[in-house]
Amino acid sequence: MNDLQALKAQLVEAVENHQDELIAFCSKLIQIPSVNPPGDTTEITAFIENYLNDVGITYQKYEAADKMFNLVASIGNGEGKELVYCGHTDVVPVGDLSKWDFDPFSGEVKDGWMLGRGASDMKAGLAGIIFATKLLKKLNIELPGKLTLAIVPDEETGGEFGVPWLLERGYVQGDGCLIAEPSSPLNPTIGQKGSYWFELEVRGEPGHGSLSPLAGRNAIVDAIRAIQEIRTLWDVEITIPEEVKPLIEVSKKYMREVEKDRLKYQEVLEKITVNIGTIEGGTKSNVIPDYCKVQVDCRLPFGITQEEVTEILTTKLDGLAIDYSIQRFGFKSVANYTPAENPVCQSIVENISYVTGQEAYGVMQWASSDARHFRQYDIPVLQYGPAYLPSIHGYNEKVRVEDIVRCAKVYITAAVDFLYQK
Template sequence: MSCTTRNEVLELAKSKLDDLVQLTSDLIKIPSENPIGTQRDVVDFVKKYLSEAGIACEEVGCNPEHPCVVAKIGKEEGFSVILNGHVDVVPAGDRNQWDFDPFSGEITDKCILGRGTSDMKAGVAGILFAMKTLVEAGVELNGNIRLHIVSDEESGGEYGTQWLCANGYAENADACLVAEPTSHKTIEIGQKGKIDLILKSYGKSAHGSLAGYRGENAILKLGKVLEHVDMLREIEGKYGENQKQALINSKIIAGEKNGAGTGDVIDHVSANVGIIKGGTRPNMVPDYCEAIVDLRLPIGVTIEEVEERIKAMIAKSGVEGVEYELGCQMLGNYTEIDAPIVEAIKKYAEELWQEEVLPAYQWASSDARDYRQKGIPTIQFGPSNTVGIHSYNETVDIEDVQKAGLIYILSLCDLMGID
C-alpha cells in the first residue's frame, strides 16, 4: 500500500500490532545467551525477517561468533537516524529459579515471558517493526534510517557497536536511537563513564606462624588503602546550565528506582570494591594482594582528576608498596536535552502514555557511549519491566511493547519529514 501522511502510517502500524507482539515472542524463543551460547540463529532470523520485508541487509563484523546486521532505507541526503539493538542476552542461569521456561516466549493476556524480553528483544522487535512498517507504507523519507543489530553488547560490545563505530558504519549520522530498556517514563540522554581500578599491594612472605613478627602482609596493607575508598566517592560531576533540568530529573528517577537517598549516585563517582585476590596458603604471610574497584564517573569528571584522588587515597593510608593501574577507561557522555531525537520521542511518548516523560542521565553505561563519542546525539528508550532484567522471571508488558513500536514510528516520521 502507499501512505502519504503520518496518520496513515500510524493506522497501518496499529493494524499490525499483533505482529509486533508475535515478533517479540519469536525472538525470545531463539536462545542467544552471551557468553555461553551463540547468536548465529537469532542473527539469521533477523536477516530473514528483513529480507521478507523487502529490506536489503548485510552481515558484517570481525567475529563470526558475534556477527552484526546492518541495513538502510531512504535516500542518501537528508536527516540520518541509526536504530540500534542487541540480540544477545545474559545467560538464563539456574532454570529452577524460573517460574516458566526462559525461552518459551509465552504470550499471556498482559505480558510476554522469557529471557531477553526487556533486555532487549522487545526493543529490537520494535525497531524492526518500525522499519518494516515504513517500507510497507511506501512513504517517501526525507533522509535515511540505518539499522544496527549487534550480538555482543552483554560482553562489552567489542565485536558489536564498538566495531561498527570504529569501521565507518556510523559516519554522517544525525541521531541514534538505542532501544534499550528504560521504562516509558524515561528517555536516557546521558550516562556515567567507567574505570576499572586495579590496586596492587606488595609485601614479604614468611611462615604463617611468625605473622606479626616476620614478613609484610600484603592483604592487610591493601586493606588500609581500601579504608579510604570513600575519598573517590566525594568526586562530583560538572554540569552546565543546559544540563540542570536533566540532572534534576535523574536524581528523582534514581531515588524512585533505588530508594531514598540514592540520588547522588548520578553526580558523584561510585566505587565498588568488587574483587580481592591475595595469598597462597593460610600458613604463609601473603606477599601480594590485588583489588579491582569498579568506578563510575559522572559527566564532567576527567581521568586525571580520578588519578589524583587515587594517589591521595594511597598516601593517606600511610602504607608503602601499593601501586595502581587503570583498566577500562570511559568518560561520562550525554546528548543535549533539546536534540531533535529527544524532543520527538518525548512528544509521542507523552501523547500515547498521557504521562510526563523525563529525559535523564543513567548511573550505568551502554553502547550509547560509542555513538556519542562520535558526536552523534544518542538516546535510549525501550519497553521494559525492570524486575527480571539480568535475573530470573524476566517479562515485558504487551502494552509497553506496542506503544514503544508506535512511538518509534511516529518519531521517525517526524525526523524523516512525514507530516
C-alpha cells in the same frame, strides 16, 4: 489533520493490527541464547537476517570478532537526514537456574508479561526497532532520507566489537540515533554517567600462616586497606557544570515523582559511585597470601575526568606504602549527554506524548551504555525502550507486552517525524 499526522495515525493503527507478529518475533529472539560471554551471536543474527529478507530489506553483515556479527540495514530514499536505530543482541548470563521461576530462554507470554533473559535488556527493544523498520517497508512508506538499523553483538561486556567497531570504520553514520535500551515509559535517557572500571593488584610476601602477622606481608590485608581508601572516592567534592544542572534537576524530579523507589538514590547523580565487585587472593588458609586482585566499578558524574580520578586514586593508594598496580578494563567514559532540544530527542519525546497522551521528558541515567560512542562521533543520541526495570540483569527478567507495543508505536512515528523535518 495534515498529511504527516494522518500518516502517523495510520502507522499507529498498523502496529496495533500487527502486534501479534511483533510479540512472536520478540519471543523468538529471547528463545535464542546469545549470552555474553562468550558472545556467540551466529544463530540470532541469522534469524534476524531471515526476518529482514521477508520484505527485501538490504543489509551488510560484519563479523567483527569470532562469531560476533554486526548487521547494518537501511530503508528510505537516502536523500535527506539519516536516523539510526540501534540495539544489541547479546544478553548477560542467567546465573543460578534454580532461582528462576521459569526457563530463562522460554520467551513465554504469561498474564501480559514477556518472560526470559533479555526481555527487558534488550530484546524487546531490539524487536521493536526491527519490527517498526520492517513494517515501514512492508507498507511501502516513502521515507525521505534514511532509516538505518545498527544491530550489534557486544554491549553487555563493554566490548569493542559492536557500536565502536562500526563507528570507527564509518559503517554507521547519522544525524541522530535512538538506542532501544530499557527506560521508563515516559522518560527516555538523554545523558549517562561516565564509567571507570579498574583492577587493583596488591602484591605481598608469602610465608607460613602460623607466623602471621609477624612473617611475610599479607596481600589481602593490604588490599583491605586499599579498599577502604578506594571507597572514599564517594566523598570527593565535585562541582557540577552549570550547563548540565537542569538535566540533573529534572532527573531528581523523575526519581521523586516517577520512580519513587529511586528517591534514596538521588545522590548518585552527583557522586562517584564505588562498587567493589570481585576479590581474588591467596592460595591456602595456612599460607600468607602474596597476591590479591580486586575489581572495582566506579561511575563518574559530570564535572570530573578519568585522569582526575586516576590522580586522586593514585595519591590515596601511594599513601598506604603498599606494593600495588592498577589496570583499567571494561567500560571507559566520562559523563555525556544530548541536549533535550536536539531534534532526535524532540522526535522521541514528542511521540511518546503522542502515543500515550501523557507528558514525557528526558532524564539522566546513572549507568552507562553504547550512547557514549555515538556522542564521541558527534551523533546525537538518546535511549528509549520497553522494560520492567527491577528485573534487568536479575532473575525472572520480564517486560509487559503492552510496553513492547507502545515502544514500537513510538519508534515508527518518531522515525517519520525526524526524517520529514527540514
